[in-house]
Amino acid sequence: MCGFVALLHKKQVPVEIETVKKMTRVVLHRGPDSEGFHLDKRVGLGFRRLSIIDLEKGEQPLCNETGEIWIVFNGEIYNYQELRDWLEQKGHRFKTDSDTETILHLYEEMGMDCPRFLRGMFGFVIWDGQKDLLFGARDHFGIKPVYWTETSEAYAFGSEIKSLLELDGVPREVNPVSFHRYLTFQYVPDPDTMFQGIHKIPPAHRFLVEKDKLTVAPYWTAQFLPERDHTISYHVEKTKEALAESVAKHRGSDVPRGAFLSSGVDSSAIAALLSRHEEVKTFTVGFDVGGYSELEIARRTASKLGTDHHELLVSSRRYLEELPRLVWHQDEPVADPSAIALYFVAQLASRHVTVVLSGEGADEFFGGYNIYREPEALRMFSRIPRSLRGELGKMAARLPRGMKGRGFLLRGSKTVEERYFGNAFIFDEDLKERIVADSTALKDHHPWEVTWPIYSRVDAMDDVTKMQYLDIHTWLCGNILMKADKMTMANSLELRVPFIDCKVFEVASRIPAEYKIRDGTTKWVLREAMKDVLPEEIHSRKKLGFPVPIRHWLRKEFYAWAREKLAGGRVDHWINKAEAARLLEMHKDGRFDYSRQIWTLLIFILWHEIYIERSVRFHPHVGPHVFERRQKNLRTKTG
Numbered sequence: 001m002c003g004f005v006a007l008l009h010k011k012q013v014p015v016e017i018e019t020v021k022k023m024t025r026v027v028l029h030r031g032p033d034s035e036g037f038h039l040d041k042r043v044g045l046g047f048r049r050l051s052i053i054d055l056e057k058g059e060q061p062l063c064n065e066t067g068e069i070w071i072v073f074n075g076e077i078y079n080y081q082e083l084r085d086w087l088e089q090k091g092h093r094f095k096t097d098s099d100t101e102t103i104l105h106l107y108e109e110m111g112m113d114c115p116r117f118l119r120g121m122f123g124f125v126i127w128d129g130q131k132d133l134l135f136g137a138r139d140h141f142g143i144k145p146v147y148w149t150e151t152s153e154a155y156a157f158g159s160e161i162k163s164l165l166e167l168d169g170v171p172r173e174v175n176p177v178s179f180h181r182y183l184t185f186q187y188v189p190d191p192d193t194m195f196q197g198i199h200k201i202p203p204a205h206r207f208l209v210e211k212d213k214l215t216v217a218p219y220w221t222a223q224f225l226p227e228r229d230h231t232i233s234y235h236v237e238k239t240k241e242a243l244a245e246s247v248a249k250h251r252g253s254d255v256p257r258g259a260f261l262s263s264g265v266d267s268s269a270i271a272a273l274l275s276r277h278e279e280v281k282t283f284t285v286g287f288d289v290g291g292y293s294e295l296e297i298a299r300r301t302a303s304k305l306g307t308d309h310h311e312l313l314v315s316s317r318r319y320l321e322e323l324p325r326l327v328w329h330q331d332e333p334v335a336d337p338s339a340i341a342l343y344f345v346a347q348l349a350s351r352h353v354t355v356v357l358s359g360e361g362a363d364e365f366f367g368g369y370n371i372y373r374e375p376e377a378l379r380m381f382s383r384i385p386r387s388l389r390g391e392l393g394k395m396a397a398r399l400p401r402g403m404k405g406r407g408f409l410l411r412g413s414k415t416v417e418e419r420y421f422g423n424a425f426i427f428d429e430d431l432k433e434r435i436v437a438d439s440t441a442l443k444d445h446h447p448w449e450v451t452w453p454i455y456s457r458v459d460a461m462d463d464v465t466k467m468q469y470l471d472i473h474t475w476l477c478g479n480i481l482m483k484a485d486k487m488t489m490a491n492s493l494e495l496r497v498p499f500i501d502c503k504v505f506e507v508a509s510r511i512p513a514e515y516k517i518r519d520g521t522t523k524w525v526l527r528e529a530m531k532d533v534l535p536e537e538i539h540s541r542k543k544l545g546f547p548v549p550i551r552h553w554l555r556k557e558f559y560a561w562a563r564e565k566l567a568g569g570r571v572d573h574w575i576n577k578a579e580a581a582r583l584l585e586m587h588k589d590g591r592f593d594y595s596r597q598i599w600t601l602l603i604f605i606l607w608h609e610i611y612i613e614r615s616v617r618f619h620p621h622v623g624p625h626v627f628e629r630r631q632k633n634l635r636t637k638t639g
Contacts, residue, residue, distance in 0.1 A: 003030030004072035015044030075122035142203030142477030161331040255354035266359030335600035337548035339483035361500035367516030375463035381412035569605035
């Protein structure tokens with residue numbers, strides 16, 4: 001797990017080493033162990049290393065035998081040993097034991113088809129000096145990020161946006177379309193970012209810069225192919241086998257490992273499967289507000305699993321103190337309060353291990369979100385003619401906000417494509433029109449522009465599968481995996497997600513919807529598959545997922561700070577401050593729960609101060625304990 005930059009001049013002009021160094025060193029936290037650079041003709045590659053595999057020889061940038069092809073790579077390839085054996089049979093010779101070199105030789109053998117053969121999480125860039133081209137890819141589900149931008153003189157790629165902002169000619173400007181979409185989703189969906197002119201390579205896509213032209217294209221497409229000819233026990237057994245094999249694959253490292261542990265089946269299953277192979281350290285975070293802490297449940301789970309458990313209680317004061325620095329680490333605003341909780345548990349884990357396994361992806365793959373039960377709850381509306389459902393929706397829209405039953409009628413009057421924008425739906429279009437400073441721009445942009453092209457690829461599927469498919473292509477990569485990468489890398493900690501694996505998805509994609517949601521229980525097949533490894537109390541438990549008491553804090557401890565931020569931010573051209581203040585007061589008085597809307601605005605304002613106004617300036621470095629841990633690990637490895 002590391003951070004890289006790649007800079008390619010459009011003209012045959014040598015890249016200045018100081019530019020590459022400046023872009024690379026701003027992501028020191030991604031790789032505190034070492035740095036490396038390579039300049040060749042019109043390209044510059046920079047790299048920060050977090051040593052995980054082949055601690056002694058796995059330095060980057062790495063070249064092939066002739067020195068004509070170079071790579072920078074962030075991630076882990078879990079099938080690299082099998083690929084290496086195959087490549088050696090083809091005549092390739094390896095000088096390291098790293099997975100990075102496997103990608104390099106795979107490119108030599110398979111060209112731009114090489115990403116299809118990789119199993120793991122990855123973002124990489126390859127400079128082929130012989131062919132004068134730059135090539136790269138992002139993993140199948142977007143676990144690892146790759147950002148890019150174009151100036152009048154160059155193309156630039158990096159693991160984080162902040163590296164690209166160090167390049168001359170890259171403006172610090174808000175993308176207005178992204179701002180409007182952020183208000184809907186609480187993050188900016190791929191391939192855009194909140195910055196004008198800076199983009200993400202989408203998951204399962206490769207890119208090529210040749211003859212000064214960039215092309216981006218998919219190399220793989222996720223498909224749901226439910227198999228109803230098999231019994232439910234068949235799907236349970238296949239799930240059990242796939243997860244056990246995936247966890248075993250995700251163990252590979254030359255440094256200590258651990259696991260995050262929350263209250264639900266996902267993280268508990270990963271910890272339990274990992275404990276079959278080794279002694280496991282587990283980590284949990286909680287908050288000092290009643291009903292918002294998983295510490296006691298996680299403590300009991302750890303006791304039953306026999307792990308070496310560590311926990312942390314976070315106060316509202318500490319949460320708020322750390323918030324600006326963590327928004328800096330996020331690169332762009334992500335208004336998910338659990339992102340900050342993830343930072344704290346990663347900070348705790350980084351004092352003990354270098355690699356941690358976690359349960360992200362189980363809900364999207366196996367149907368775990370409670371909202372996936374909604375199609376069954378709304379089934380009665382399918383008996384009403386479509387025209388009458390439309391009239392019912394108009395009538396419901398005229399009812400007062402907060403009135404019991406209003407939301408149910410509104411959602412029942414719409415198709416799943418019309419009502420479901422993913423797990424986060426922050427500002428509806430009516431409320432968004434009141435909160436933005438210039439609502440006229442909203443008429444040209446609707447969140448359907450993001451969701452409908454995705455829905456169109458599964459228009460023949462059932463509603464639950466449609467919702468899963470949308471979340472895999474938006475929520476999972478835009479929110480879940482983005483915060484996972486940034487908050488763990490802020491602590492120089494490598495996060496691995498065994499659920500988000502091509503072979504696990506292949507099994508999950510074949511489970512019929514009626515087996516995912518059964519008798520009102522979500523993730524039914526997964527829960528059955530984990531019966532043998534989890535105690536009854538754990539395997540049937542509902543997931544909380546690092547709950548954060550933002551609703552409570554905004555009424556009390558955070559109220560004064562929130563009021564000041566909403567009034568004082570230099571964002572009058574983006575946010576209607578009077579309406580924002582009104583939402584805060586109604587929330588404080590308990591009339592409505594506007595906590596998610598208020599938090600979305602606050603995170604944007606804080607991000608704007610840090611990245612656009614640059615009125616909050618700092619350069620957070622990795623804590624001393626991380627470097628002490630690195631030196632201990634390296635001494636242990638080298639004897």
